[in-house]
Amino acid sequence: xxxxxxxxxxxxxxxxxxxxxxxxxxxxxxxxxxxxxxxxxxxxxxxxxxxxxxxxxxxxxxxxxxxxxxxxxxxxxxxxxxxxxxxxxxxxxxxxxxxxxxxxxxxxxxxxxxxxxxxxxxxxxxxxxxxxxxxxxxxxxxxxxxxxxxxxxxxxxxxxxxxxxxxxxxxxxxxxxxxxxxxxxxxxxxxxxxxxxxxxxxxxxxxxxxxxxxxxxxxxxxxxxxxxxxxxxxxxxxxxxxxxxxxxxxxxxxxxxxxxxxxxxxxxxxxxxxxxxxxxxxxxxxxxxxxxxxxxxxxxxxxxxxxxxxxxxxxxxxxxxxxxxxxxxxxxxxxxxxxxxxxxxxxxxxxxxxxxxxxxxxxxxxxxxxxxxxxxxxxxxxxxxxxxxxxxxxxxxxxxxxxxxxxxxxxxxxxxxxxxxxxxxxxxxxxxxxxxxxxxxxxxxxxxxxxxxxxxxxxxxxxxxxxxxxxxxxxxxxxxxxxxxxxxxxxxxxxxxxxxxxxxxxxxxxxxxxxxxxxxxxxxxxxxxxxxxxxxxxxxxxxxxxxxxxxxxxxxxxxxxxxxxxxxxxxxxxxxxxxxxxxxxxxxxxxxxxxxxxxxxxxxxxxxxxxxxxxxxxxxxxxxxxxxxxxxxxxxxxxxxxxxxx
Amino acid sequence: xxxxxxxxxxxxxxxxxxxxxxxxxxxxxxxxxxxxxxxxxxxxxxxxxxxxxxxxxxxxxxxxxxxxxxxxxxxxxxxxxxxxxxxxxxxxxxxxxxxxxxxxxxxxxxxxxxxxxxxxxxxxxxxxxxxxxxxxxxxxxxxxxxxxxxxxxxxxxxxxxxxxxxxxxxxxxxxxxxxxxxxxxxxxxxxxxxxxxxxxxxx
Numbered sequence: 001x002x003x004x005x006x007x008x009x010x011x012x013x014x015x016x017x018x019x020x021x022x023x024x025x026x027x028x029x030x031x032x033x034x035x036x037x038x039x040x041x042x043x044x045x046x047x048x049x050x051x052x053x054x055x056x057x058x059x060x061x062x063x064x065x066x067x068x069x070x071x072x073x074x075x076x077x078x079x080x081x082x083x084x085x086x087x088x089x090x091x092x093x094x095x096x097x098x099x100x101x102x103x104x105x106x107x108x109x110x111x112x113x114x115x116x117x118x119x120x121x122x123x124x125x126x127x128x129x130x131x132x133x134x135x136x137x138x139x140x141x142x143x144x145x146x147x148x149x150x151x152x153x154x155x156x157x158x159x160x161x162x163x164x165x166x167x168x169x170x171x172x173x174x175x176x177x178x179x180x181x182x183x184x185x186x187x188x189x190x191x192x193x194x195x196x197x198x199x200x201x202x203x204x205x206x207x208x209x210x211x212x213x214x215x216x217x218x219x220x221x222x223x224x225x226x227x228x229x230x231x232x233x234x235x236x237x238x239x240x241x242x243x244x245x246x247x248x249x250x251x252x253x254x255x256x257x258x259x260x261x262x263x264x265x266x267x268x269x270x271x272x273x274x275x276x277x278x279x280x281x282x283x284x285x286x287x288x289x290x291x292x293x294x295x296x297x298x299x300x301x302x303x304x305x306x307x308x309x310x311x312x313x314x315x316x317x318x319x320x321x322x323x324x325x326x327x328x329x330x331x332x333x334x335x336x337x338x339x340x341x342x343x344x345x346x347x348x349x350x351x352x353x354x355x356x357x358x359x360x361x362x363x364x365x366x367x368x369x370x371x372x373x374x375x376x377x378x379x380x381x382x383x384x385x386x387x388x389x390x391x392x393x394x395x396x397x398x399x400x401x402x403x404x405x406x407x408x409x410x411x412x413x414x415x416x417x418x419x420x421x422x423x424x425x426x427x428x429x430x431x432x433x434x435x436x437x438x439x440x441x442x443x444x445x446x447x448x449x450x451x452x453x454x455x456x457x458x459x460x461x462x463x464x465x466x467x468x469x470x471x472x473x474x475x476x477x478x479x480x481x482x483x484x485x486x487x488x489x490x491x492x493x494x495x496x497x498x499x500x501x502x503x504x505x506x507x508x509x510x511x512x513x514x515x516x517x518x519x520x521x522x523x524x525x526x527x528x529x530x531x532x533x534x535x536x537x538x539x540x541x542x543x544x545x546x547x548x549x550x551x552x553x554x555x556x557x558x559x560x561x562x563x564x565x566x567x568x569x570x571x572x573x574x575x576x577x578x579x580x581x582x583x584x585x586x587x588x589x590x591x592x593x594x595x596x597x598x599x600x601x602x603x604x605x606x607x608x609x610x611x612x613x614x615x616x617x618x619x620x621x622x623x624x625x626x627x628x629x630x631x632x633x634x635x636x637x638x639x640x641x642x643x644x645x646x
Numbered sequence: 647x648x649x650x651x652x653x654x655x656x657x658x659x660x661x662x663x664x665x666x667x668x669x670x671x672x673x674x675x676x677x678x679x680x681x682x683x684x685x686x687x688x689x690x691x692x693x694x695x696x697x698x699x700x701x702x703x704x705x706x707x708x709x710x711x712x713x714x715x716x717x718x719x720x721x722x723x724x725x726x727x728x729x730x731x732x733x734x735x736x737x738x739x740x741x742x743x744x745x746x747x748x749x750x751x752x753x754x755x756x757x758x759x760x761x762x763x764x765x766x767x768x769x770x771x772x773x774x775x776x777x778x779x780x781x782x783x784x785x786x787x788x789x790x791x792x793x794x795x796x797x798x799x800x801x802x803x804x805x806x807x808x809x810x811x812x813x814x815x816x817x818x819x820x821x822x823x824x825x826x827x828x829x830x831x832x833x834x835x836x837x838x839x840x841x842x843x844x845x846x847x848x849x
Binding site: 008009010011122123126187190191194195198199203225226228229230232233236237240241244245246247248250251253254255256259262263266537540550552553554555556557558559560566568569572577578579580581582619622623626627628632633636637639640641642643644 | 649650651652653654655656657658659660661662663664665667668669670673674677678680681682684685688689692695696699700705738740774775776777778779780781782784785799800803804807812814815816818
């Protein structure tokens with residue numbers, strides 16, 4: 001079945017057209033709508049994920065703009081209290097669950113296979129299933145919102161406000177089920193990433209050589225596996241309290257409202273790092289291309305990532321200082337909350353050292369990285385401030401907190417993300433984004449961000465609470481609110497410039513070539529955009545900076561099948577070649593499974609019949625998914641079996 | 647200008663079917679087991695978090711859960727590790743007939759255990775809507791029960807595949823991973839059974 005084109009030691013013709021055509025036949029998707037629905041290619045799924053998550057970012061941004069319009073002057077009547085409650089809930093839920101986590105994971109699902117030198121993610125059908133479920137879950141939230149059944153209980157949905165006594169109707173149920181959708185999506189994505197990183201790395205890419213973005217995604221994926229079950233469990237308790245009369249959060253029957261806060265923040269604080277760590281990985285992976293040197297302190301960076309992940313699970317109670325917890329617990333969580341600044345500081349000093357000792361080229365991605373460092377340090381410093389209980393109690397639930405977490409999340413995650421768009425857009429589309437528009441994009445974003453959120457620190461000090469739809473003129477909060485609203489307009493204009501840049505450049509941008517930044521990671525070793533099989537010959541890695549360490553010759557591995565989809569598996573630690581595994585064909589069943597689960601979750605809000613109906617549909621989809629097709633039989637009947645390690 | 651490529655590794659002779667941690671499915675199976683296990687751990691944490699809200703346990707007016715039937719069920723559950731073990735052994739030997747046989751036995755076991763789980767619910771002697779005490783007990787059993795039902799569907803589906811075919815070489819490592827997941831189900835039931843049925847009698 002498999003015949004290597006050449007032997008070890010031979011040079012390979014780089015432009016082997018016949019082999020490329022054969023590989024394209026094996027790996028490309030079917031044409032038309034059917035092919036679109038059935039594809040399991042990580043790049044197609046990744047692009048859809050990124051696009052869908054970005055659309056949710058735009059929707060969340062529009063909601064933010066509406067809030068800023070409402071608060072721009074005292075006693076404004078642009079939004080009433082009910083609509084304002086829905087809008088801020090939609091904004092937070094959208095940005096956290098439908099934008100930030102999914103877009104970081106989807107960047108991983110697109111780029112990790114390319115960066116580790118493999119042809120697709122592990123479990124590609126699961127990847128397709130995850131995307132469709134994400135689309136259904138996100139669409140469900142917005143359909144409900146447009147039907148005036150959007151949630152209005154905040155992105156954290158605290159009980160008893162979100163419980164059956166204070167939130168009758170279906171609004172809080174909509175929130176709870178959206179969470180269930182997104183948590184399943186996040187967990188399946190995490191498992192795909194972990195297995196891809198552990199088992200499908202290029203030969204020679206031992207764990208101490210993987211790009212830091214890949215490390216960041218690995219650490220993040222483990223965090224997802226331990227954090228997401230907490231909110232999934234909590235949202236299920238909430239749904240059960242609301243729908244079938246359990247009493248988890250009902251104090252009169254032995255329940256406890258603080259149980260919700262513990263479970264939510266046991267997820268919610270790691271969530272911040274689930275969003276932030278991939279962003280640090282993006283920064284560490286982009287920096288070498290713009291400083292012309294490998295990132296400073298690779299081992300320290302990796303250890304910082306891992307230690308942040310562990311610490312992130314030990315400080316959730318700092319969100320609950322105002323609930324009257326014991327003093328010893330308050331001291332402990334103050335200490336852990338402050339301590340996490342240490343590994344974060346290590347990363348910042350490593351980036352500064354990289355820039356300081358390199359030859360920086362201030363292209364748009366590096367501008368966004370510089371902006372990120374400034375903004376994240378501001379957000380980090382205010383984070384250390386609110387780790388202190390006396391200070392936290394003064395500013396709890398005020399606009400100071402809004403300012404703090406927007407510096408952390410927008411500065412710490414959205415800025416690196418925009419830098420990443422500029423950096424990897426050429427790889428995904430084959431064309432460069434405009435640098436001129438990019439600089440406008442950056443400066444307006446940076447100025448707008450500070451105009452919007454810096455005044456909120458003062459608003460917090462002046463006592464303006466979060467989640468109020470209006471205020472009296474006598475409070476004196478008007479001018480600073482107006483300034484913040486003007487800042488929001490500036491951010492909006494920056495995002496519009498970015499959209500124009502994308503729309504123009506995707507058709508008319510300069511041709512990128514394979515490696516326009518002369519970067520060092522493996523995704524730049526293939527064409528832009530990459531072919532369906534990613535690499536004609538799988539790369540063999542010589543060092544940490546794969547493309548810079550290999551010299552004039554690109555070393556490759558041959559011998560994987562050109563007749564069927566196949567991936568090379570390598571050993572977990574040292575990435576030595578171990579086996580060649582048959583790779584699943586495209587299939588409609590992941591789409592069908594997502595529809596079945598969608599029916600189950602959505603109808604569960606309205607009727608108990610959801611369980612048998614949705615369950616039966618899911619069973620049918622599962623059978624179709626797992627049962628071998630004639631194509632499987634054709635390509636998998638002649639296998640070489642190894643019982644070693646069985 | 648693309649760099650010249652040189653072949654330094656030839657993987658033609660590598661196997662295409664491997665078992666255990668060398669394959670992808672093993673990692674995926676344990677990945678899901680870890681995430682689901684975390685859900686069970688959090689449910690157990692909920693049990694202990696809510697328990698101090700009651701002056702006595704079970705709360706006044708509620709009888710102790712019946713422990714005899716669930717303990718017999720627990721013994722049955724433990725006993726199913728035997729077919730799971732032999733299933734794994736047969737699959738490792740690539741013995742189609744024996745794998746088929748042990749899959750049938752495990753399928754029947756899974757169905758019996760699903761029936762036993764309904765007895766476990768009755769043995770609680772409290773309804774989910776009675777109080778938070780009932781709610782957390784039902785959720786502990788329900789979470790694990792839903793994993794059991796889903797795994798039963800997978801075992802029965804795999805058995806049907808082995809009976810009807812086509813069985814491909816990769817289905818042997820798949821059968822091994824079914825055993826692995828089954829062990830997870832049994833092991834994760836042990837603490838729940840202990841906490842729910844014996845706990846109130848012991849502390």
